[in-house]
Amino acid sequence: MVDSALEAPGAGSSLRRARLWLSATFWRHRWVRLAVLLLPPVLAFLVVYVGALGSLFVSAFWAVDAFTGKIIHVWNLDNFRDLFGSGGTYLRIAGRTIGIAAAVTALDAIIAFPLAYYMARVAKPRMRTLLLVAILLPLWSSYLVRIYAWRTILGHDGALNWLLNKVGIGDVDLLYTNWGMLIVFTYIWLPFMVIPVYAALERIPDNFLEASADLGAKAWRTFRSVLLPLALPGIVAGSIFTFSLTLGDFITPLLVGGGKNNFIGNVVEDYIGVNSNIPFAAAFATIPVLVMALYLIIARRLGAFEAL
Amino acid sequence: METRGARIGLRIWTIGALLFLWIPLLIIMVYAFDRSSIQTWPITQWTLHWFSAAWEDPGVRSSLWLSVKCGLLATGVALVLGSMAAFAISRFRFFGRESISFLLLLPIALPGIITGMALNSFYVFAGVPFSLLSIVIGHATFCVVVVYNNVLARLRRTSPSIVEASMDLGADGWQTFRYVLWPTVATALVAGGLLAFALSFDEVIVTTFTAGAQTTLPIFILDHIQRGQDLPIVNAVVFAVILLTVIPVLISVRLTRDTGVIRRR
Amino acid sequence: MKRKWRRVAGLGAGIALVGATAFLAAGCGGGGGNAETRTTVSGLPQSIGKGEGALNLIEWPYYSDPAFAKPFEQQTGCKIKRKDAGSSNQMVALMRTGGGGGGGEYDMVSASGDASLRLIAGGDVRPVNVDLIPSWKDFLPILQSPPHNTVGGVHYGVSLQWGPNVLLYDPNKITPAPKTWSPIYDAKYKGQISIPNNPIQIADAALYLSSTKPDLGIKDPYELTQKQFDATIDLLKQQKPLVKLYWVYDTDARSAFANGDVSLAAAWPVDTLNLQKKDVPVGETTPAKVTGWADTWMIAKRAPHPNCAYLWMKYVSTPKVQAQQALIFGETPANPKACPIMNQMEAGSCSRYHLDEPDAYYNSIKFWKTPVADCGNGEKNCIDYNEWQKAWTQITG
Numbered sequence: 025m026v027d028s029a030l031e032a033p034g035a036g037s038s039l040r041r042a043r044l045w046l047s048a049t050f051w052r053h054r055w056v057r058l059a060v061l062l063l064p065p066v067l068a069f070l071v072v073y074v075g076a077l078g079s080l081f082v083s084a085f086w087a088v089d090a091f092t093g094k095i096i097h098v099w100n101l102d103n104f105r106d107l108f109g110s111g112g113t114y115l116r117i118a119g120r121t122i123g124i125a126a127a128v129t130a131l132d133a134i135i136a137f138p139l140a141y142y143m144a145r146v147a148k149p150r151m152r153t154l155l156l157v158a159i160l161l162p163l164w165s166s167y168l169v170r171i172y173a174w175r176t177i178l179g180h181d182g183a184l185n186w187l188l189n190k191v192g193i194g195d196v197d198l199l200y201t202n203w204g205m206l207i208v209f210t211y212i213w214l215p216f217m218v219i220p221v222y223a224a225l226e227r228i229p230d231n232f233l234e235a236s237a238d239l240g241a242k243a244w245r246t247f248r249s250v251l252l253p254l255a256l257p258g259i260v261a262g263s264i265f266t267f268s269l270t271l272g273d274f275i276t277p278l279l280v281g282g283g284k285n286n287f288i289g290n291v292v293e294d295y296i297g298v299n300s301n302i303p304f305a306a307a308f309a310t311i312p313v314l315v316m317a318l319y320l321i322i323a324r325r326l327g328a329f330e331a332l
Numbered sequence: 333m334e335t336r337g338a339r340i341g342l343r344i345w346t347i348g349a350l351l352f353l354w355i356p357l358l359i360i361m362v363y364a365f366d367r368s369s370i371q372t373w374p375i376t377q378w379t380l381h382w383f384s385a386a387w388e389d390p391g392v393r394s395s396l397w398l399s400v401k402c403g404l405l406a407t408g409v410a411l412v413l414g415s416m417a418a419f420a421i422s423r424f425r426f427f428g429r430e431s432i433s434f435l436l437l438l439p440i441a442l443p444g445i446i447t448g449m450a451l452n453s454f455y456v457f458a459g460v461p462f463s464l465l466s467i468v469i470g471h472a473t474f475c476v477v478v479v480y481n482n483v484l485a486r487l488r489r490t491s492p493s494i495v496e497a498s499m500d501l502g503a504d505g506w507q508t509f510r511y512v513l514w515p516t517v518a519t520a521l522v523a524g525g526l527l528a529f530a531l532s533f534d535e536v537i538v539t540t541f542t543a544g545a546q547t548t549l550p551i552f553i554l555d556h557i558q559r560g561q562d563l564p565i566v567n568a569v570v571f572a573v574i575l576l577t578v579i580p581v582l583i584s585v586r587l588t589r590d591t592g593v594i595r596r597r
Numbered sequence: 598m599k600r601k602w603r604r605v606a607g608l609g610a611g612i613a614l615v616g617a618t619a620f621l622a623a624g625c626g627g628g629g630g631n632a633e634t635r636t637t638v639s640g641l642p643q644s645i646g647k648g649e650g651a652l653n654l655i656e657w658p659y660y661s662d663p664a665f666a667k668p669f670e671q672q673t674g675c676k677i678k679r680k681d682a683g684s685s686n687q688m689v690a691l692m693r694t695g696g697g698g699g700g701g702e703y704d705m706v707s708a709s710g711d712a713s714l715r716l717i718a719g720g721d722v723r724p725v726n727v728d729l730i731p732s733w734k735d736f737l738p739i740l741q742s743p744p745h746n747t748v749g750g751v752h753y754g755v756s757l758q759w760g761p762n763v764l765l766y767d768p769n770k771i772t773p774a775p776k777t778w779s780p781i782y783d784a785k786y787k788g789q790i791s792i793p794n795n796p797i798q799i800a801d802a803a804l805y806l807s808s809t810k811p812d813l814g815i816k817d818p819y820e821l822t823q824k825q826f827d828a829t830i831d832l833l834k835q836q837k838p839l840v841k842l843y844w845v846y847d848t849d850a851r852s853a854f855a856n857g858d859v860s861l862a863a864a865w866p867v868d869t870l871n872l873q874k875k876d877v878p879v880g881e882t883t884p885a886k887v888t889g890w891a892d893t894w895m896i897a898k899r900a901p902h903p904n905c906a907y908l909w910m911k912y913v914s915t916p917k918v919q920a921q922q923a924l925i926f927g928e929t930p931a932n933p934k935a936c937p938i939m940n941q942m943e944a945g946s947c948s949r950y951h952l953d954e955p956d957a958y959y960n961s962i963k964f965w966k967t968p969v970a971d972c973g974n975g976e977k978n979c980i981d982y983n984e985w986q987k988a989w990t991q992i993t994g
Binding site for chain 1: 335338339341342343345346349350352353354355356357359360363371372373374412413414416417419420424426432434435436437438439440441442443444445446447449450451453454457469473476499504505506507508530533534536537549550553554557566567570573574577578581582584585586
Binding site for chain 1: 853993
């Protein structure tokens with residue numbers, strides 16, 4: 025095919041001949057194309073990222089000198105022993121982190137779904153544009169300041185209590201509690217859940233739903249049997265973001281957690297500064313990695329990778 | 333298709349969700365005018381002082397500029413590497429394909445603190461100085477995956493035979509790329525690039541570990557949250573950033589709204 | 598079947614590759630190793646050379662405020678680049694990056710007592726020649742060679758400023774005005790208390806126990822035997838349900854106070870000042886037994902601009918700059934000659950910051966110092982900082 029193009033009239037210039045030869049080579053030897061495409065990103069990743077991760081997790085099996093902070097290259101399981109011992113503190117922290125991450129994911133999914141449905145299927149095109157802008161714009165403003173703003177809302181003399189008092193309900197004590205953090209996390213990651221769900225809902229053809237109605241399904245049945253399964257990959261894709269971002273965060277617990285509701289990230293960050301106890305921090309960090317690995321495997325089964 | 337009741341319910345829910353999203357932003361913008369540096373409710377004294385303070389503060393401008401530079405570089409790297417990886421994964425079947433696809437997802441799936449720690453140790457070991465490069469590498473790890481996802485999703489929806497068709501018609505590789513492939517993925521690249529830039533611009537966790545002495549905008553903001561004295565400068569800066577980013581976000585949304593699918597009235 | 602085996606092989610190859618890379622990286626000294634500690638003290642400089650034109654500081658906010666930093670830059674040509682830290686842990690971490698010793702990037706760090714010994718032991722700071730700092734002779738005696746920056750007679754920095762840890766309270770909610778630390782351990786005030794999120798707080802609790810449970814025999818709150826330590830941890834665990842906020846930045850304590858979230862806070866005089874400026878009702882008590890923090894300017898082992906560093910230490914020890922910094926940040930100078938200048942700038946400030954007290958007062962403040970196992974009682978059985986940090990994580994987590 026390509027050879028005939030070489031002989032075709034008008035294919036005279038040497039540059040074009042060179043380009044055609046190059047294209048032919050790439051076409052015939054597919055692996056060359058693959059290698060050229062794949063090698064740079066994969067190599068960069070392997071060397072920098074995976075290598076760094078590997079050396080980090082290897083250090084979880086080492087120890088650190090108590091005072092000087094130098095790493096002692098002696099293989100041991102002490103860090104893991106401390107992790108599971110110590111009166112269960114670290115397990116409690118891990119449990120809190122995972123629990124809140126799961127709750128945030130569920131809450132965000134619930135809030136995002138009707139919103140995404142409205143945007144994808146009910147709103148007119150202009151309104152849809154406006155809504156998309158309204159959802160994406162907050163991602164551009166500093167996430168630190170958005171968290172900080174919640175202190176003014178949830179504080180004892182803050183905006184929320186002011187409103188509740190005006191309406192007649194009393195004060196609520198949300199700041200520096202797990203509930204407060206739950207609200208803030210749900211707020212921060214909401215756009216990350218809305219976008220994939222929106223994308224998934226938008227792809228469902230109208231006639232699917234019409235066909236379902238033709239077959240006699242009422243609204244709830246259509247929702248349950250047609251809409252939800254088709255939107256599920258999008259929900260799971262969004263949940264990867266909300267779950268992992270919550271799992272690894274330490275800023276929100278730092279700013280609105282009150283220091284008593286620490287996450288894995290806070291402990292890890294503390295231990296890096298104290299005696300550079302990277303081995304223990306690395307050991308603790310294996311927990312979110314394992315949890316996320318498990319989550320990703322489940323997510324792939326549910327088809328989320330197609331919907332990202 | 334939906335009943336009228338359902339529509340009204342959805343409309344109310346949407347308004348509620350939007351209020352939930354925007355009230356804290358409005359609070360930030362309003363508190364940029366608060367005279368006091370300790371934020372309490374309600375505001376008792378108003379001032380424009382913080383805007384001029386932010387404007388004059390050299391830290392604001394240098395950190396803003398550094399963030400923009402990092403964002404552009406990281407996005408550039410991500411666009412190139414991400415689309416290359418997306419093409420490779422979607423068009424070829426090869427040994428280790430699943431693993432690579434999983435690998436690329438790690439930076440965004442793993443907590444930022446782990447990426448930060450790992451890169452920090454790596455830089456120390458490899459003797460990489462803390463500079464613009466070290467920050468850009470850190471950001472590029474998760475920016476790549478964002479572009480990769482967008483381009484991959486787009487490629488999944490286009491048929492592979494368009495390339496063959498184009499070559500059948502006599503185009504060489506470059507022409508195929510320019511006239512056939514590029515228009516297909518252009519908007520996905522723009523969407524991915526903008527999201528990557530946004531992620532890099534606002535990133536603080538990985539940056540604290542990879543920035544050394546440099547200050548990007550989020551680090552500047554974190555510093556000021558500690559200081560307390562000058563906290564409202566941060567509100568003023570965010571106010572400006574929100575206003576400035578309306579246009580780019582609007583453009584990106586318009587460009588990517590048509591995802592080319594069968595639907596819609 | 599063949600496809601499945603190919604996938605398994607692919608996974609296996611992947612793991613092997615990762616493992617190989619990791620072992621390679623790890624074997625070659627990776628994992629955040631620090632610079633070597635030089636066991637010999639190299640010759641101290643005998644004079645300050647010419648400034649190198651730049652100075653990179655790790656500091657608490659406002660420690661190089663332009664009000665007094667600008668004249669310095671003009672006089673010496675040392676252009677200051679500053680990195681504000683939010684906690685001692687952050688300062689230590691910053692000094693340890695890039696292979697330790699400041700990473701060849703930072704020149705100085707204004708370390709508090711809970712960080713300074715860690716930096717000395719880690720080989721991240723260098724000894725200094727205090728004879729090059731003329732004002733050093735005028736310093737409060739207790740701050741000339743305090744145990745937190747002088748080890749074995751060798752000075753590793755020059756004291757800068759200090760402050761007591763005081764008790765703030767809301768006079769409308771807490772009556773009568775407290776005289777001791779007891780309200781923050783009192784269940785009556787559950788949910789209204791805020792204390793610092795810092796393992797060194799254990800010393801505060803130990804100090805409190807030294808009056809309420811004298812039979813424990815606590816003399817130095819930083820040198821605790823296992824029994825004393827356990828009793829202190831028990832007290833702190835009992836306190837935890839009463840605490841609303843463990844603050845990391847003192848500005849957090851301020852805003853929690855201003856927002857009505859807490860009415861009792863262990864904080865600093867600068868916080869009282871700021872709250873008063875905002876017309877928030879607040880009272881301050883300095884109980885008889887307090888801990889205190891004291892900051893030291895230390896020079897990084899691998900500082901690229903040591904001459905500018907010495908010039909800076911010399912400059913900020915002079916009375917006028919000490920007074921300026923004290924009033925901007927809200928702390929107390931180490932140099933009592935700053936007293937009249939402070940009174941000039943703000944009447945009565947010298948007394949308010951306790952700069953004119955007799956020596957006995959200063960000797961009674963238990964300044965922060967990193968706890969070590971070898972605590973001078975000859976037995977090396979004191980609890981070290983690693984254990985303090987672990988215990989603290991368990992209390993707050």
